[in-house]
Amino acid sequence: MAVDTGLFVAITLAYLVIIIGLGYLGYRQTKENDDYMVAGRKIHPVILALSYGATFISTSAIVGFGGVAAQLGMGLIWLTVLNIGLGILIAFVVFGKRTRKIGSQLRAVTFPDLMGKCYGSSFMQYAAGLVIVVGMPLYTAAILIGGAQFITSTLQIPYNTSLIAFAAIVALYVVLGGLIAVMYTDALQGGIMLVGMTILLALTYIKLGGIVEANTALAGMSDLVPQALAAGGMTGWASMPALGSPIWLTLVTTLVLGVGIGVLAQPQLVVRFMTVKDTRSLNRAVLVGGPFILMMTGVAFTVGALTNVYFYQTQGVIALQAATEGNVDTIIPNFINASMPDLFVVVFMLALLAAAMSTLSSLFHTMGTSLGFDVVRRTGSEKASMRPIRVATVVMIAISVVLAFIMPGSIIARATAMFMGLCASAFLPTYAHAMYSSRPSLRAAKMSLIAGAVAWFAWTAFVHIKESEALGLSDFLFGVPAVLPMPWQVVDPLVIALPLSAAALLVGWVLDRYGVPVEKGAEAA
Template identity: 25%
Template structure:
């Protein structure tokens, strides 16, 4: 099953896919003239491409490798992650996405710097803290994506996974650094279509082989009755739902894409489209994984399930399409995260803090070099997976917990509650992030978290601590300046003459 003999038709289909993606990357390079083009695609993206890119950037190796593998391992119960994710999109639709598009900057730290600007440096200290936390959390996330790429290469070619991890890292760094956001979003559109078509077409074909869903369900239940019921505890279900829900509502790589859309109406339409994409793909992945458990009940690594289906079940064309979908899932997220992480280092730290007079050429190359640097760092984690865990999906959940805990409350409260202060917002980010790290270490490495609490996902204490710290610190410090509120609240203006009274 691993290192299968691949037909020329199979390999040719995969090669054509990569050539198309690299061609789009070059097209993005030719259209990128300045930093705004590179980071937000000139704000020209419409609802269809926008919805597809929101889907593709979220549905990473965690979906077609990790989620597939967890369904293979645990059954249907893991499907509850999707309602949590969709709830996060609804929260974003109501409380975050339109407001951030109206704000209309480039990165999430741009928001942090503007809303939490009362730090004695016009928001630059707040910006730097936000950017550093993004880089740290997304380093973990990129390690999961590269791990997924290594699994695919190992299964296709029989190579050591480390070779695939390195190959995926170099490929992603190259085409992301040259093409920027326009290339990223256009490739995401192609990749979302490939993912949806691959899983939908594979579904009836796979189940036809074994006599339909009823037969699969009966065989699956014979392994373990919980496979068709609920193999996860209530705490685990709530934790997974919360991790993905809080994370997607505040994910910097999704908000950067929201900045790239034409207007607030486009943002709302795009979120509706992404919900359709994700419903189709999420349901199909669960069903296909159950099928694979019936057909191949003893895989040593559950993360191999989707790849083995491509190589051994679906035939050369459809199998190559599903392999391309897996590569799509990985690359569409890797390019999104690399752009955001690179912008954190180049736009938010280098330009805003150290070289505000940089030319557009300097800004462009700063972003490209940053992508190169930050794209290679996750190799250390990917090649030493014991540092954060082994199964791809659980690495993804850890990252989601970090992102939700450190940004959900600072974004939502910052956009809708005038009393939040700079000290409160920054403390919320830092304490939310720190709580997730401590909780992970205390449950997965040293076991100092009480057993009765350990089943809770780190995002739950993380978001709770972030909220409480923000409220307490905000009331313990002076009211925020009008200048920090005016861009977000229509009834607040900076006083005539440029004064900045704190009488809100």
């Protein structure tokens, strides 16, 4: 790190004091179960927007995907298009309003609870809760790994200590302060991220001589694309890969569609729609949310691609060659360290810490409430009780920490894309049906959820080469790393599983609509 570690430690400590203070404020304001679960349904729209955005954008989105933009170029801007168009506009206007209204009427307090109450089915609540409890720890562990790696590299604290301390600090305010503490701290963290990314964009273009000059220089570097990437279809850093090539398929299906669509059905984001008192708050949050996301992923992807110009002009190498040990996750930090003033390095490092903490706190809360309220609480009162949910949150945090010690460090961006793909495949059609049907079909929902989750898993384990090779199931059962040839091996599981999930929903709905009998009691709503 180029900057004085003492300065960064001092600023980090001050930041942590404020975070703990906000956590304490959340704890003091948490008097009832609704406060703990859905922030009392009275969160301010600006806090909602910043919390939603800060949860949405993890360190992985900035450093991991910024590094991918350094490798593959500006084509990743299409993910920003989806991030804003789907992740904010459609999410808030189409889904958010209905979610808030129905969630408030049914007194739903978690995403699985919302599904269970919309369909009048314990199965839906339990199954959605299980998907979260099983799938989310992998994503959470990846965020933990990213945060711990970052703390280790910037503060020179041993990795294991970093990981445990990072988890413990976030756990403290999540467990005690619930969603109010999570959203208050998210809002501060979102503010820090906004400042950091705004300065990063401005300084990068100033450093490279202006917008047109920098972009023109990047477009002129197309003959420097490494042979291996050119063979995969890459044409330059300021142009899209060749249509249908393996790199185009990875860029479009996994990075743009997989992550872009996946955000629509993420439980930790959906629950935020139920934290405001009226639709007006959602309308106001849209105004803040759109520009916030533009300044996060739009800046990360643009600056990521432009690092090629900087490294070429100053060191005669492309960004990939400037990466430490070939790891694309190091490109953005290396660029910041090499090119930015010391004070900004501190601001940016703080922004990365804030991004990791804001995502992590929301995942801790969602996992804890899912386990404690949706999965374990199968008997007794319908009302949420804070103590078992706090205990469940601690359990889920412990599981995530253990997983973080087991999982490889290179899994961060992949685990993010996998979790988003799983959520969209399993939940999106069912969620949309619940929000927009006056009499949602339970049979259709069950078929969709199961078809989506199973198809996603099958494609992940047996076809999508990056995961199937690592998991080894395909090799164990069939003696090959993937059962289908190229180009299927680079087509993201979401692109297959989501249409199947939607088709299953449609079939189930048609069967219900045209009177095909369903098992007794399943329609009890």
